[in-house]
Amino acid sequence: DTEVTQTPKHLVMGMTNKKSLKCEQHMGHRAMYWYKQKAKKPPELMFVYSYEKLSINESVPSRFSPECPNSSLLNLHLHALQPEDSALYLCASSQERLAGAGEQFFGPGTRLTVL
């Protein structure tokens, strides 16, 4: 299996809702990432997990809460989001550090709309 999968594909939520995005990979990768991407803009790094420990938090607001239950799964819990949080949320994984294998594999993304 050489894919990163994400669910759901689309999500519409109100500002008071709580929802979660899920990401899964079975490539044995030990680094997993969350990115936010606005239309025609580059992905913006949010969080990095390395060996299931949070390695990087790019000063993301606390209404976004990541979780890495095991080496194959990555979640992003959402609560009290704002309309400006509407974006494509991409998950990615890499073998370990980018210095090693190099390539980051992206999932198809979850298109989030906050009303």
Added chain:
Amino acid sequence: GENVEQHPSTLSVQEGDSAVIKCTYSDSASNYFPWYKQELGKRPQLIIDIRSNVGEKKDQRIAVTLNKTAKHFSLHITETQPEDSAVYFCAARLTSNDYKLSFGAGTTVTVRA
């Protein structure tokens, strides 16, 4: 931190012609430079990458060149086809950060049939 500039922001080429996208980076310690292609509504996909110990790398119609002295790298697509139409992002990785890529702003390439 690393700053990556990418030019042009849009590029329109006739099918069969070549396309060139250029990126410059600020930190001489950067050592890994991937290029991603993102078609409309799809995920970014790595199309080619280069490391700082190599000056050029080619994969069929795609090539990347790296000039470490000038701190710039370029993507060359030859014999362009309509399916090459997409947004292309360059990126650079600092040696001091194992996980973070700094992305360029992107180039929207349109191949006219």
